[in-house]
Amino acid sequence: MKSLSVSDLSVSFGALQVLHEISFDVRPGECFGLVGESGSGKSTVLRCASMLWSNWTGQVGIGDADVRTMSPSTRCRTLQMVFQDPYGSLHPRHAIRTVLSEPLKIQGVGDRDARMAQAMIDVGLPVDFLDRYPHQLSGGQRQRVAIARALIVEPDLLLLDEPTSALDVSVQAEILNLLAKLKEEKGFTYVMVSHDLAVVDHMCDRFAVMQAGRIVEILDHQAIAGNGASAPYARELIAASLEYERIA
Numbered sequence: 001m002k003s004l005s006v007s008d009l010s011v012s013f014g015a016l017q018v019l020h021e022i023s024f025d026v027r028p029g030e031c032f033g034l035v036g037e038s039g040s041g042k043s044t045v046l047r048c049a050s051m052l053w054s055n056w057t058g059q060v061g062i063g064d065a066d067v068r069t070m071s072p073s074t075r076c077r078t079l080q081m082v083f084q085d086p087y088g089s090l091h092p093r094h095a096i097r098t099v100l101s102e103p104l105k106i107q108g109v110g111d112r113d114a115r116m117a118q119a120m121i122d123v124g125l126p127v128d129f130l131d132r133y134p135h136q137l138s139g140g141q142r143q144r145v146a147i148a149r150a151l152i153v154e155p156d157l158l159l160l161d162e163p164t165s166a167l168d169v170s171v172q173a174e175i176l177n178l179l180a181k182l183k184e185e186k187g188f189t190y191v192m193v194s195h196d197l198a199v200v201d202h203m204c205d206r207f208a209v210m211q212a213g214r215i216v217e218i219l220d221h222q223a224i225a226g227n228g229a230s231a232p233y234a235r236e237l238i239a240a241s242l243e244y245e246r247i248a
């Protein structure tokens with residue numbers, strides 16, 4: 001289990017500054033949420049922390065290490081990302097066996113068959129699905145494969161970008177329960193982007209509310225039920241979510 005520390009993270013795309021000196025710390029084993037309106041910069045924070053996008057200023061540390069100075073191989077073993085769209089993130093012509101064996105090959109891990117079988121069991125899929133292709137799986141099963149691919153290298157930190165929003169409502173709960181179970185069993189640190197405060201309340205210990213590239217408030221998840229936010233935008237966001245739940 002490792003901590004994540006983000007300080008003064010700023011990013012511009014051309015003339016547009018989309019992150020303004022973002023800072024937050026995630027404790028080892030904690031699940032930390034990022035919420036806020038569309039375009040507020042939530043996914044950009046994850047893309048910078050994972051170095052998918054490297055043109056930023058500030059510091060991002062995982063445990064004692066600076067992500068900028070990690071080798072790509074160490075970074076891949078330390079942090080993994082799960083994306084919103086499990087279909088887009090899996091190569092259509094690669095069998096699941098190939099999807100799962102690639103990170104093991106890159107990391108030089110032996111005993112791959114046993115590791116892949118265990119990864120399938122961990123995410124609740126039959127081991128013989130290793131021979132299937134993504135189009136032969138349901139959306140929920142594909143997202144389980146994407147989670148297995150992220151976890152197979154046993155990372156310390158998992159960055160989850162709206163991991164359930166592309167899924168059917170009935171499948172969303174299954175995937176969230178799976179993520180909660182894996183966190184319990186394996187002790188990962190999670191950062192989860194979500195637009196759904198019910199999901200954040202269920203999964204996260206604390207969360208940051210973002211607006212226009214800034215963090216306006218960091219709250220405990222208990223603040224959602226009674227709307228304990230102080231910042232006007234955070235109060236508004238929580239109030240809207242509580243109202244939606246009331247009428248839904």
Ligand SMILES: Nc1ncnc2c1ncn2[C@@H]1O[C@H](COP(=O)(O)OP(=O)(O)OP(=O)(O)O)[C@@H](O)[C@H]1O
Pocket residue numbers: 013018036037038039040041042043044045195
């Ligand atoms: N590669 C890029 N080039 C130019 N602009 C970008 C790029 N990536 C993101 N942006 C812009 O940065 C801002 C933040 O985008 P980001 O995807 O981080 O927001 P978000 O809060 O995750 O939104 P959503 O909830 O809709 O996914 C947006 O204005 C977006 O248009």
